[in-house]
Amino acid sequence: MDIKPDVRIKLESDDPEKRAYLQELADHLALPKPSLDIGAADFYLLLRNSRLELHRAKAEEVKQSPLFIDFLSGPSYYRFIQNKRIDQPLAKAVGIKRGYRPTILDTTAGFGEDSFVLAALGCSVTMLERSGVIWALLNNAISRSLNNPKTHKIFAEQVTLLYIDSADFLEASANSFETIYLDPMYPLHRSSALNKQKMRLLRDLVGSDPDSCHLLPLAINKAAKRTVVKRPLRAAYLAEKPPSFSIKAKSSRYDIYLRPHL
Ligand SMILES: C[S@@+](CC[C@H](N)C(=O)[O-])C[C@H]1O[C@@H](n2cnc3c(N)ncnc32)[C@H](O)[C@@H]1O
Numbered sequence: 625m626d627i628k629p630d631v632r633i634k635l636e637s638d639d640p641e642k643r644a645y646l647q648e649l650a651d652h653l654a655l656p657k658p659s660l661d662i663g664a665a666d667f668y669l670l671l672r673n674s675r676l677e678l679h680r681a682k683a684e685e686v687k688q689s690p691l692f693i694d695f696l697s698g699p700s701y702y703r704f705i706q707n708k709r710i711d712q713p714l715a716k717a718v719g720i721k722r723g724y725r726p727t728i729l730d731t732t733a734g735f736g737e738d739s740f741v742l743a744a745l746g747c748s749v750t751m752l753e754r755s756g757v758i759w760a761l762l763n764n765a766i767s768r769s770l771n772n773p774k775t776h777k778i779f780a781e782q783v784t785l786l787y788i789d790s791a792d793f794l795e796a797s798a799n800s801f802e803t804i805y806l807d808p809m810y811p812l813h814r815s816s817a818l819n820k821q822k823m824r825l826l827r828d829l830v831g832s833d834p835d836s837c838h839l840l841p842l843a844i845n846k847a848a849k850r851t852v853v854k855r856p857l858r859a860a861y862l863a864e865k866p867p868s869f870s871i872k873a874k875s876s877r878y879d880i881y882l883r884p885h886l
Contacts, residue, residue: 629829631757632665633658634679642671649676652787653756667829669760676764678757678825691825693735693765695779696772700737704744704775714738715745717852717871717878718803726802726849731790731839734826736762738807738854743782750801751783752790755830759787791835794842804847806862807854808836837863844881851881 633646635658646658649669662668665681670690677690695701710720719726725746730739733751735758743749753759762785769775786793794804809832840863843851853862855877861867867879 629666632662713873729801754789804843808833
């Protein structure tokens with residue numbers, strides 16, 4: 625990672641359960657003890673009801689909406705309800721076919737949107753995230769989804785989330801995954817206003833993944849069947865490596881690297 629913003633955990637409640645949750649989070653992420661006073665931090669995490677939110681702390685930015693992840697409303701939920709098609713570009717890219725659901729390693733979990741689509745289509749998905757703050761938001765969204773009957777089964781049976789750098793995981797893991805998926809940050813990200821704000825926040829938090837080209841050969845080496853890289857429609861190939869083929873979507877492109885023997 626190329627940046628390290630100062631993130632604190634703000635404690636606004638006396639509720640012992642919330643205190644314990646936030647203290648455990650601080651320990652897990654090696655952050656200072658949760659407190660009402662967040663000092664000169666750039667960002668703070670706040671638990672509102674059961675939802676963990678990331679807020680900007682600097683005066684000129686506080687009006688921006690907080691960042692949280694929610695699989696139970698908004699575009700992710702809409703996609704989950706409306707789009708179970710196995711001919712959508714993401715599904716085709718990872719190799720989903722009638723009667724076949726590859727096991728997926730998502731090396732760049734982020735907001736978990738792509739993983740959620742793939743899990744909802746029936747894939748077993750292991751998500752990796754190296755930003756502690758994004759991992760915490762994702763972990764919190766998964767907990768809330770586990771408590772909802774509509775999404776419980778998917779998250780209980782098909783989704784695993786780990787807080788780890790994917791390069792370390794790929795180097796150490798003996799596990800085999802049929803498809804390995806990469807969606808690193810890229811310079812000019814998607815277009816809608818909401819996404820712009822969300823992606824700007826993500827970029828300010830995690831940087832621009834300048835090491836993503838090193839992830840590609842590790843993934844290609846480990847994937848049992850294919851590695852898939854999501855890129856902007858007209859971007860250069862990651863690590864300048866031409867794929868076996870590409871699938872185009874509306875604003876992005878999936879570059880697919882098949883195992884040489886397949
Ligand atoms: C563009 S976002 C991914 C968005 C995601 N595909 C989605 O649907 O929400 C990239 C994410 O990958 C994470 N990331 C980048 N390189 C990583 C690595 N080597 N290991 C783990 N996470 C990584 C970043 O911290 C960031 O959260």
